[in-house]
Amino acid sequence: MGLSAAAPPWGAPGLLLTIALHLAWAPVHRDYCVLGAGPAGLQMAYFLQRAGRDYMVFERAPVPGSFFTRYPRHRKLISINKRYTGKANAEFNLRHDWNSLLSHDPRLLFRHYSDAYYPDASDMVRYLSDFAERLGLHVLYNTTVAHVTVNKDRGAWNGHYFILTDHRGQAYQCSVLLVATGLSVPNRVDFPGSEYVDGYESMSVDPKDFEGQNVLILGRGNSAFETAENIFGVTNFIHMLSRSRVRLSWATHYVGDLRAINNGLLDTYQLKSLDGLLESDLTDLAIVKDHKGKFHITLKLFVEEFFNQSSEAIPLPQDNNDNFAMRVAYDRVIRCLGWKFDFSIFSKSLRLSSGSELSEKYPLVRASYESKGSRGLFILGTASHSVDYRKSAGGFIHGFRYTVRAVHRLLEQRHHSVAWPSTEHPITHLASAIIRRINEASGLYQMFSVLADVVLLKENATTFEYLEEFPMQMLAQLETITGRRARHGLFVINMEYGRNYSGPDKDVFFSDRSVGHMEDAWLSNFLHPVIYYYRHLPTEQEVRFRPAGWPLPRPSALHHVVEDFLTDWTAPVGHILPLRRFLENCLDTDLRSFYAESCFLFALTHQKLPPFCQQGYLRTQGLVGTESLRQHGVESGLLWDSATMGGHSLAPGPPVSPFNSNKEEL
């Protein structure tokens, strides 16, 4: 425990190492321990650092982001580095910057590190080490955490400490453990002959090694297509075999599916150029090597039947079926099946289990990214993708940089009583607050349907609090997580694609794919804002048993802001007006804005004033306006016209009575 006093805490690793060796028995305490100095680990370190927390990042390699020193093998990142958007708004621009981490330092934007739209992976390595260095993040490099276990302790924040043991035997005692180790174990499929298969992690990336060869690639993800892209100009042909059909990201709207940049092989397949795609379950497969060293595809059960025989004796499918698709012999078989989470260092006592069938490669977590097995253990970054696998961007830098921030906000409230950041405004600013966020917020846009903004109404709905980027599946626990009260109703602002618009078999270019009219907003297909209104905070049950296909329980009222080709939702009539009407009807009030003159008239002719006049004019902050605006107001019939003595015929709810000259006394 005396360590931090004895040594400059973040001094040269060598020095620390010496001391650590000496004090191997005394565990070093940290409030927060972060495993892995990849993008997610560094992002968390940044927030902990800014909040002045006691933390340490543990990194096996000598540099941050070591994954990117080797992967992707062909070095081209498929996360876009869009340097120009035509807009100055830095928050908006993050919607189209998929590589930067969040920080207050504008120099730490990825566009300063690469000019390429699809940047080189080594730029990412350079970026991450700059990020760690410039922000002075506390990272312990060259430290392999070999084992993680828990130690029950009543005094601990979560009733237990996490004990980390590194490769030198040094122990660390952590109150909160943040695992950001990514997916580090290559996925393998075990079948007879799998030993002949080259792995993506170790295969050659030199196209020369594939010249004039017949190549079979197992897998149909981006790594498989990236590999094919690299060699399909020199091979005889490439066949690609996977269990299920190819999922194109432009049809599924999921960035983890096959991106157009990698789909050269699809083009050649569909344009009859010998390359091809096949679907079959890899676990039924077997590979037999013949005497020339060529590989033949057959069935596992054939191999099992003839398991003692020489490879030539094993029957092949084409023996019975002479037009079997994979009857040619292959020179190479390459496995590109992706990665999975490394569970091996975690003791059973942590109860860290893998996800369901669909997201087996990820550890199981709640929507708050906290492990279901142990409190205080959070999974960050790529490994946290089970929450939104195949839906949103939580497995990628441009998504998890926001989920990491959400976890940090949760921790600040849980352990330091720092409530979730929020701003409070008078109710007349509600539409503006929402319009601002849906037009610029990058977290809502990237983590659509995972993180959502929440508006908490105060008593009588005269003011509201605005909370950003809350993990929406945790809505029922909002009060505990944020430390804010939600007693008077709330709005949830989410971004959504249209129902039934995304999917591997969907035609996303059909002719009526977009709607333009406000009344059809609920039929919008492209990503658009959706606002849910709840009179009461939904319960856990309601969230869990929500209607199928809904991201949230059925609200009291619902509003869709109609999709916009430019994602610019600021049209006064097309976007803002319907939103105001929705808010007005939820809150049962009039949210129009009025010039001071109108407020003056209302003040002297009504007992009550609309909120805009109450919150502005009556506090001597009325909007006076100019003569030219007044003129427009009179022309539009919305403003009181002194010339004609006409009443406020159109504007106010309870208007001045429109008398005519034909009077009859009763």
Next chain:
Amino acid sequence: MTSSRFSVFRAGISFVMMCIFYTSAVDSPELSPQTFFSTLQPGKATLVYFCQAESPRTSMFLEELNEAAKPLQDYGISVAKVNCVTEETSKYCGSEKDLMKAYLFRGNIPLREFPTDTLFDVDAIVAHVLFALLFNEVKYITTLGDLQNIENALKGKRNIAFSYVRAIGTPEHRAVMEAAFVYGTTYQFVLTTEIALLQSIGPEDIEYPHLYFFYCKPVLDLTQPCRRILMKESLTTLNIHRFIKTMEAPLLTEVAGDPRQVSTVHLQLGLPLVFIVGQQATYEADRTTAEWVAWRLLGKAGVLLLLRDSSEVDIPQDTNVIVRRAEEDTQVEFLALSHIDLIVFHLESTMNIEEMVKYEDMEELNIEIQDDEVEETVYRDRKKQLPLELTVELTEETFHATVTASDSIVLFYAGWQAVSMAFLQSYIDVAVKLKGTSTMLLARVNCADWSHVCTKQNVTEFPVVKMYKEGQNPVSYSGMLGTEDLLRFIQLNRISCPVNITSVQEAEEYLNGELYKDLVSYSSMSVLGLFSPTMTRAKEEFTEAGSYLKGYVTTGIYSQEDVLRLSSKYTVTLPALLLARHKEGKIESIPLVNVHVQDIVQIITNASLETFPEITVENLPTYLRLQKPLLILFSDGGIDLQHEKTILRLAKKKYLDSVTPCWLNLKKTPVGRGVLQAYFGTLPPLPLLVVVNLHSGGRVFAFPSDQAVTKQNLLLWLKKLEAGLESPIKVLPAQEWKPPLPAYDFLSMMDAAASEHLAQKVPECIKETDMHESDKEQPDDKSATTEESIGTLKMKHSSRSSWFEETKKPLRHDNQEL
């Protein structure tokens, strides 16, 4: 003749459809021409479609026809289709080119043939068929002469329902036809599609379909025109039905007894009842009034005459109108209304709100029309080029350097936020006025572009104005968002606050306005704090108060050794405040005893209020804070000096402490006319004294116009008011400000779509679409994976070749492509 034919077709009409098609599931029988003609019943109407071959056009038509079968059935018309392909042809089958025709039969007599393109949808089918069958009941006309002829012919006999529809076959045409089916024997229906005809009888808004009810039956004098009532609602079957029902109801009903117990057809139709309270003595006059009201409210409410003498119910003495709404839980309203128009207004204003909430047909309400005056005016002004270059636009890069380099005022706005854009115009006006004269830099930040700059400056709503001065914390402007007030704020900020006065002479100059001559027009009052040099704490408090009021009031401080010269001159003990009112040339002194910052601010703020101010749009809020009834003297132009004198004198004697006396110049504050209009309904002779009790009850009292505004009269009147002896000329409405219009109800739209989906698609889709798709769809989700593994399992147990069959599929595909 008419009625007999009518009953015949009401007995039964059938509509036949015939064709081969496998997509739609038509319930109506598909017949061969032979069998069809044998099924025709005499007198029954049938719409028949003779179908030759399947084509996209016919299948679309058939879908519509199929849908129309049900509504037509309700009118006893059947629908059939005859297949000309399979059987020998009949003459109706026609040749290839006559393919697209449908025939309307009564019995086996063909009545009309329709090209199928006139029957483009369900509405068109129903409208056309009914139009053909109701040939006698609905007169189609094209000229005003036709209309006049019909009108003249029916005077004293029958009433007329005249409607204009944009075209035959439209939904509104169908609605009119459906109404004619029901009411055709009672009223003469007249239909036109000529907009010129509609214009000639003079509605204001000629774009929409219209329905008029002509009261011709009561017209016995042929020279008199029939009274015409316009239906205000949109032409839907339900609305027309409601409208005609109200036209049928008696115009005026006389009732006795409890208005809570009375019921008429109006209540059942969801319309309110209006009781005109009269008495035996004035029966004739009351009845005339009630009839007049009844005509005004025809179609909107039921009007009844209730004689006070005959009713045992206790009706409040001043009540002359009672309103009972259709909603069950609402109370009966007892009203005292001074004009007939007020009844109409009262009813319409509250009715509108309720109706709007209930209304289902959104388009009718124009919820897509902007009703926010700021949004609308800014939008209409969007193309105006503002001289933005007079202010400096700041960015993320320049913001910090600029506001630290010079004293600056910064407007934070957002390009899409209308209120801030409206204020931007005033801001530019300030820049125009200050051009070249101010040391203060006028800058602006568009937060739509520079979001982070605004967030860092703690600006999260718009607009915000902040003043940055070297070495000081930025100050937010909290005054009116207008040119004058902001200009005053900037000007008054030129001097430090409080300004340090160094000599007695300077103090005198400061107090008489000489020192800051150019600022006197911005601050009508100068405050000077007098302290002896040792009063450090009091000085601190005053300094803080001064900086709080900075930009709104000029404050100065004097604490030299010779301060006693000033305190003795103004006969006040130290510490003290001297208030110089420049307009009146008066200097007031207030001793400060144990006062804190807030108290000093309060004293100065209160002192800045005038005894008898001219009320303006800008200063009303300040005076409303006093929470007292306003005694307003409305004046067309400058104030009558005699009146001013009277009121000031009363105020001085504290007679007016229970009210806030003020006056309003209609020339300067023209919106005051709107106020008067609301109080009196018309512009009364001016000047005029009014008491408005805004904070309790909203009652408005007018000083009797036949009395002179003298001290005595005014005092007496005020006393009577206080004693509750005067009755108000108006009670201001106390309604809450509700949503002006409804919003789109997307939840219901989604529910409707979902239930439709369930009802229609599921049975068919499971059979066809899904079967079809499972071939194409590759295993992807969990269920598909299971399906596949089951397939694999099967393969293991049975023949091996089945697996090859599976693998052949992609292969076959490949072969085709390669």
